[in-house]
Amino acid sequence: MTQSLTEPPVRPTAEHPRARVALASLSSAEIRQGLAEFELDAAMTYLDDDELRPARGFPLYEERYVLLTPVDGPLATAPTARWAQAAALPLCLLSPRMRNRRIIDACFAADGATAARRSSRTASPGCTRICRAAAGPA
Incomplete structure (x- = not known):
């Protein structure tokens, strides 16, 4: 897209x-x-x-939000996840100055959670590279 x-x-x-x-x-x-x-x-x-x-x-x-998780991660077999469950994971999120990040933060807050980010980026390709690296070899 x-x-x-x-x-x-x-x-x-x-x-x-x-x-x-x-x-x-x-x-x-x-x-x-x-x-x-x-x-x-x-x-x-x-x-x-x-x-x-x-x-x-x-x-x-x-937009539709999707949680990417390792095949052996805590939510790997879950068909859906609550925002509070996702907030407990190490996440790569956009920078707080980005509108999409503020939207995501509001979703976490509505479910009574705050996301603990491992890293943040100003563009999705940076997050994609981190996800690929974290997933390891295919």
Whole structure:
């Protein structure tokens, strides 16, 4: 999904020689400021941010949360897990400045838990590398 969303919509060609595409991981505040000051032409963010109301938005997808655990982990055979159960595990979470992290933290809090992170990143690929390393050889 990420690859299809991050492919440049316009590639520099003879038809568009000055077209430039830059991808950046920004906080909600940075996105809001970039759009307001016309430093950004477009952005991907959550639609529930009231401060972005003047911007035109449309949903690209719906999120679903999945817990990845080692095959011999404490929740490996569980078909589902509560947020409080997941909070007891060593987790790789996005940085607290990221909107998705704040959403996840609210889910933990609603289940009476606080996540104890082992590491944090500002982008999902960093978490993916850590998950692969933690899982060991395939």
